[in-house]
Amino acid sequence: MEVSITQYKRCDVVKAAGRVDSNTAPSLAEALDSITEAGRFKIVFDMKDISFVSSKGWWVLIDTQKKCKRYKRGELVLVNIHKEIQESLNLVGLGTYFQIFDDLTAAVGSF
Amino acid sequence: MQRTRVFPGNYKSLAEISSFIEQSIKEAGLDTRDVYAVKLAVDEACCNIIDHAYGGEHKGEMEISVQVETDCLKIELRDQGKPFNPADVPPPQFNATLEELEEHGAGYYLMKKLMDSVHYEYSPQTGNRMILKKRIKN
Numbered sequence: 001m002e003v004s005i006t007q008y009k010r011c012d013v014v015k016a017a018g019r020v021d022s023n024t025a026p027s028l029a030e031a032l033d034s035i036t037e038a039g040r041f042k043i044v045f046d047m048k049d050i051s052f053v054s055s056k057g058w059w060v061l062i063d064t065q066k067k068c069k070r071y072k073r074g075e076l077v078l079v080n081i082h083k084e085i086q087e088s089l090n091l092v093g094l095g096t097y098f099q100i101f102d103d104l105t106a107a108v109g110s111f
Numbered sequence: 112m113q114r115t116r117v118f119p120g121n122y123k124s125l126a127e128i129s130s131f132i133e134q135s136i137k138e139a140g141l142d143t144r145d146v147y148a149v150k151l152a153v154d155e156a157c158c159n160i161i162d163h164a165y166g167g168e169h170k171g172e173m174e175i176s177v178q179v180e181t182d183c184l185k186i187e188l189r190d191q192g193k194p195f196n197p198a199d200v201p202p203p204q205f206n207a208t209l210e211e212l213e214e215h216g217a218g219y220y221l222m223k224k225l226m227d228s229v230h231y232e233y234s235p236q237t238g239n240r241m242i243l244k245k246r247i248k249n
Contacts (some may be wrong), residue, residue, distance in 0.1 A: 019129070022158050023122035038190050052129065052147075055217040062212055069209060078113045084147035091224050092204040 003031035010111040011042035017049035020057030030063040041074025044107045049081035058094050067093040115176040120161050121168040135177035139184050139247050147244055148199025148225040155218035156188050164239055184245040194233035
């Protein structure tokens with residue numbers, strides 16, 4: 001899975017495409033870890049081109065959210081999430097741990 | 112009509128399994144929401160086979176059969192890994208704080224929520240057998 005990171009003044013925007021499953025989740029985790037390990041904790045994950053997320057993928061995002069919110073130093077927010085993906089996130093009770101935005105400008109502007 | 116395929120028990124199989132499921136259930140005429148639900152439930156079931164029944168990748172195979180009946184979609188998954196007791200799977204931690212959240216049990220819980228029925232059985236002769244059913248709304 002190819003993951004791109006764009007560093008803005010106020011936050012980092014992460015973008016990827018396709019499936020986030022047990023096969024691809026480690027690549028996403030690596031990209032997110034590279035941001036938090038560099039001491040940046042305000043992250044927008046643009047899910048416009050993400051077509052599928054299994055529970056493995058959610059745990060990668062939860063893990064990053066823990067690192068970001070610790071000491072109130074930041075947050076991981078989600079944007080452009082497909083309806084079916086959001087429904088499954090809510091079904092497993094993890095929806096409440098993320099702020100979800102409808103457009104990228106609003107997500108970036110939240111920081 | 113029943114379609115059966117055998118996949119190697121590794122994570123690389125997951126995308127291929129998803130395509131196989133999508134192709135096989137086309138004739139059932141499910142809406143996009145239900146197609147996603149079935150693909151996700153099967154993905155979670157396969158990950159449980161790899162992670163728990165086999166205890167890792169490249170340890171065995173997964174046989175997946177899809178049957179589209181008039182009012183029901185039936186997917187059967189078989190493997191030769193360790194048996195498990197569904198009663199031992201902890202429920203998800205609703206209302207936990209972010210820091211308290213731990214990764215376990217979500218896959219099996221999701222399967223039960225996404226499908227209309229999840230049935231599991233084990234016999235030493237045939238191994239693990241899981242049957243997922245989804246009602247076809249007309």
